[in-house]
Amino acid sequence: MSQQVSSSTDKIIVDRSRGHRNRAVNRAVRATRERLQHGEHTGRAFDRELMTMHLATTLQSASITPYLIVAITIIGTYFNGDLRLIAWAFLALILHAGNTLLSRAAVRQQITSENAERWRSFLLIGQIAIGCGWAFFSTQTCNACSPSNYSLFKGAVLLVVLSYTALSTFMLRRSVPVTFAPVVATLAISAFIGGNVYDMGLLAMLCVAIVFFVIVTDRMYLSNIKLLSFQSEKDDLIAELETAKSMSDEARRRAEEANLAKSRFLASMSHELRTPLNAILGFSEVIATEVMGPLNNATYKEYVNDIHRSGQHLLNLINEILDLSRIEAGRYELQEEAVSLLDIAEDCIGMVQLRATSKNITISETFEASLPDVWADEKSIRQVVLNLLSNAVKFTPQGGEIQVKAGWTSTGGQYVAIKDNGPGIPEDEIPVVLSAFGQGSIAIKSAEQGTGLGLPIVQAILAKHDGQFILKSKLREGTEVIAILPAKRVLQTVPAVSDAQAVEKKKRSFG
Numbered sequence: 001m002s003q004q005v006s007s008s009t010d011k012i013i014v015d016r017s018r019g020h021r022n023r024a025v026n027r028a029v030r031a032t033r034e035r036l037q038h039g040e041h042t043g044r045a046f047d048r049e050l051m052t053m054h055l056a057t058t059l060q061s062a063s064i065t066p067y068l069i070v071a072i073t074i075i076g077t078y079f080n081g082d083l084r085l086i087a088w089a090f091l092a093l094i095l096h097a098g099n100t101l102l103s104r105a106a107v108r109q110q111i112t113s114e115n116a117e118r119w120r121s122f123l124l125i126g127q128i129a130i131g132c133g134w135a136f137f138s139t140q141t142c143n144a145c146s147p148s149n150y151s152l153f154k155g156a157v158l159l160v161v162l163s164y165t166a167l168s169t170f171m172l173r174r175s176v177p178v179t180f181a182p183v184v185a186t187l188a189i190s191a192f193i194g195g196n197v198y199d200m201g202l203l204a205m206l207c208v209a210i211v212f213f214v215i216v217t218d219r220m221y222l223s224n225i226k227l228l229s230f231q232s233e234k235d236d237l238i239a240e241l242e243t244a245k246s247m248s249d250e251a252r253r254r255a256e257e258a259n260l261a262k263s264r265f266l267a268s269m270s271h272e273l274r275t276p277l278n279a280i281l282g283f284s285e286v287i288a289t290e291v292m293g294p295l296n297n298a299t300y301k302e303y304v305n306d307i308h309r310s311g312q313h314l315l316n317l318i319n320e321i322l323d324l325s326r327i328e329a330g331r332y333e334l335q336e337e338a339v340s341l342l343d344i345a346e347d348c349i350g351m352v353q354l355r356a357t358s359k360n361i362t363i364s365e366t367f368e369a370s371l372p373d374v375w376a377d378e379k380s381i382r383q384v385v386l387n388l389l390s391n392a393v394k395f396t397p398q399g400g401e402i403q404v405k406a407g408w409t410s411t412g413g414q415y416v417a418i419k420d421n422g423p424g425i426p427e428d429e430i431p432v433v434l435s436a437f438g439q440g441s442i443a444i445k446s447a448e449q450g451t452g453l454g455l456p457i458v459q460a461i462l463a464k465h466d467g468q469f470i471l472k473s474k475l476r477e478g479t480e481v482i483a484i485l486p487a488k489r490v491l492q493t494v495p496a497v498s499d500a501q502a503v504e505k506k507k508r509s510f511g
Helices: 016-037 045-060 065-082 084-109 116-138 148-167 173-193 199-290 298-328 341-358 378-397 427-433 443-447 454-464 499-510
Strands: 002-005 336-339 362-365 376-379 399-408 414-420 468-474 478-485
Touching: 002 454, 045 084, 045 116, 045 199, 065 499, 084 116, 116 148, 116 173, 148 173, 148 414, 173 199, 199 298, 298 454, 298 478, 336 341, 336 378, 336 427, 336 454, 341 362, 341 378, 341 414, 376 378, 378 399, 378 414, 378 454, 378 478, 454 468
Parallel strands: 362 399
Antiparallel strands: 002 468, 336 376, 399 414, 414 478, 468 478
């Protein structure tokens, strides 16, 4: 079980235990998606969109119909020579022009959800008028040619017109049967009254074709309904996401303001508390050292020592809060210089050695020799190592062991690793102990409780140095923490050159 944390900024200390705050937004988005996907999407919900698409298609293809009518008239006149076909062409062009004007009027009036049904009725009436023109065409006869050939010509024309009408008006539902109802009625009357076998065959073929195209256009209509429903779902979901995003942005803004106010409050209160604390520490130390005279009562002297220790502990906590406030406010400045990581580690070991000895804890050192200096803030790096060592001493049991290592990383940087054989940290509590004010269950049960700011401050300081912090822990086996400084902060020293070597080198360069 291991955990690795790398911070990119010292202004934000991430609390990974608070991911549940996004669950409400996730649930809302999922609920919206399910509501949209399982909602009822029928043609009624998209009347306006379908009518608008139909009108656009009708106006775009309006110029094709006159060419089709003229071509049919020329071919029919070539076979027939009857001027009645020209009269039909004139009537068909008038009906087509009227239907086009009706479509333009609908576009100018702007189709709405309220008037969509009324305009649908008007457009279907226009299709009936066009169907009457094609019914008039179906009554044409040819005296100069055989009835079978002319019936074949009329059947081919009606099939072409039927397919063209189906493709151009499928978004106006029921337009195909409505348009060709007059044609079917005319052919039926002509077939059953006149007893013309060719008209009966033409009627049967046309009916079969109409049924086929009705099925095809219905599927195309439903496909468009589905596409429109998907588009509507996407638009509604985007709207929901925009609303959730705006709410999240507002919540984040308020949280940032509250966090800044908290940092300012902590910084102000910490400064206000340090003033009386300095007096408490100073006077308690004066009394404890009996500067003004001996204390005759041993109990009083013990009380004074307790006051001094408690004040010192409180001052340490206030200093940690001040450090965190400066880090969160982005005001933690580094005073960088060349420092030795080995010297800092040895000094920090000496500072905790007394506490470790009182608990019978052995601290072993494994340092690589001749490590060059690093470019860093000595006070900050010392605070990092001291915090990690203090935690190790705090949680290592009586008679335990702490191993401190320092050396090179595989990438050319330097590291300090501290490993103890304490109780370890449960896997689910690692994000908690790495968060600000977070404490694990073992720390809560410990007699030496703190603020829970040590590790977050360590992460922020290392991030300020472009470094890395790694925490590895196994329950009941111990914990290992590693502070890493990158290779770019290592100062590579160059061996000194003697005077004789310098003179010889100069001669060679001019030689």
